[in-house]
Amino acid sequence: MSTHETFGAHAGPLHTVADGPSISPLKQGKTVSTAAIGPWRLVAGKLVRQKVAMVAGAIILFLYLVGLFAEFLAPALPMTSRPQYTYAPPQGFSFFVEKPDGSSEFNFHVKGYKVEIDKVALRRTFVVDETKVVPIGFFVKGAAYDLWGLIPMNRHLIGPLNQNDPMYLLGADRLGRDVFSRLVYGTRVSMSIGLVGVAMSLILGVVLGSISGFYGGWVDTLIQRVIEVVSAMPTIPLWLGLAAAIPLTWSPVNVYFVITIIVSLLGWTSLAREVRGRFLALRSEDFVVAARLDGSSEARLIFRHILPSLTSHILAVVTLAVPTMIVAETSLSFLGIGLKPPVVSWGVLLQDAQNIRTVATAPWLLIWPSLAVVVAVLSFNFFGDGLRDAADPYDN
Structure with a gap:
């Protein structure tokens, strides 16, 4: 087999004359390098190849679209009774x-x-x-x-x-009242409380975890003791005490935000510990030392150099935290210490259905809200697992 290759800026495109399969030509003076592909494109490419994660992501998007257009999708108003x-x-x-x-x-x-x-x-x-x-x-x-x-x-x-x-x-x-319409309206509240709660937990976890891992010393010790105290608190009694402090005269909107804050206060500790561990591992890396010698301030080191390298990991952790918030709201409302009518959520629907007659004669009142919670939680878990695997730089 005889092969003739031509290179160079003036020699024309690369070509091969051979008996075997031909090589696709490249443009003159151009080379292909994977270094030109950004990290987000690499993560997106790996995520698209995970079919289960993509199906779960489509279900999550569908649920949020249902919540966004709840009034239009529901055949009746949630409080209309016949x-x-x-x-x-x-x-x-x-x-x-x-x-x-x-x-x-x-x-x-x-x-x-x-x-x-x-x-x-x-x-x-x-x-x-x-x-x-x-x-x-x-x-x-x-x-x-x-x-x-x-x-x-x-x-x-x-x-x-x-x-x-x-x-x-x-x-x-x-x-x-129409269960389908109430389930559609409940999707808006239950899915949004997960996003709002995770957003608040994200701010607390990232800020405190970054400070703890970057500075170390007594600052790290103080923040870790606070995390241990919060993690050691029994969840249900704490929810009971905080929910009992909500005045009965507050509007449903105020109660909604207070419940979101209550759920968020217990959801930031794991993220803070993970961010702290990453900061401890990266604060002595060469790119951080070079930025410090270049005169970068501590805030710039944290938010412009170290934290961006954790973005994909933080997104994966946050995605896995959303179902925890949804289950927490559902549990609070089911126990009667969370959201209450006239607010409609999946937990409120389950709380309305907890009586013997419902179980005996109308089991659909329990089945549909429970199925919605299960589908939402599993979708977030599958999508979060896929995003975490796609963001892993050591996974090929």
């Missing part, structure tokens, strides 16, 4: 209606209800009536609302064509 449909069971979609002559035609609808008397429990129950058709459509007119509290609207993504017809895709609760 006592005549108390504990109505979920309805399923149907696409065709059978005519008397035996043929069928397309008609997007759900089945109506009929009332039966439970002779043992001596109460009425609802069952799906196959003979009643409730036509439904998209972008239908319904209850008026203000999108994001700013834009007056009355269009809903899906709903019955006749507002008086019942449509309970996931069933109704003890007051005849």
Whole structure:
């Protein structure tokens, strides 16, 4: 096999004359180097190759879009009650209606209800009536609302064509309120409290962890003792005490932010310890010593040289911390010491469903909020694991 190679700025592009496969040509005077690829592109490239993490990320994005457009996506307002449909069971979609002559035609609808008397429990129950058709459509007119509290609207993504017809895709609760609509509204609160709580924990953890690891000495000792005291506090009694201090006259918005602060006060310690460990390992590296000899201030060393090298790791840790915040809010609300009506969250929905009749006759009131929490937590965990693996410089 004879091979002829030509190099140089004036010799034209690289080419190979051979019996084997040809080499793709390069532009004149250009070379390919992986050094030109930035760290974020490397992380993104490794993350895209992890299919489970990408699916989890898509689910997380979907949940936040649901929370963002909750008013438009929900067929009804969360507090709208219709006592005549108390504990109505979920309805399923149907696409065709059978005519008397035996043929069928397309008609997007759900089945109506009929009332039966439970002779043992001596109460009425609802069952799906196959003979009643409730036509439904998209972008239908319904209850008026203000999108994001700013834009007056009355269009809903899906709903019955006749507002008086019942449509309970996931069933109704003890007051005849639509569980699907309440679940959609609860997604906004439960998912956002995780972000707000993690943002506050991120600030505390990064700042205190950076100071502790960079300065060391008595500053490090003091911050570590504070972390140990906070970590040693029993969680449930502490939540009970802090929640009991919230005045009953406060508005739901104020209670929301106080609960967020309570959850955040216990979530920053692990991040602070991880940041401290990284600072202890990097503060004596060559690039830090060179920046110090160049006259960089301590603040510049921390925020411009050391901390940016930890960004990908911090993002991965924060992603794994969000589900902890969601579960904490759900637990507080379920125990009755967190958010309370009229605020709607997944924890509030679970708290409303904790009675014997619900478990016996309306299990969907527990299933749907629990399933939402499980899906959100697992998605964040899978996405956080993928992001952490993608940010690992030693993982090829």
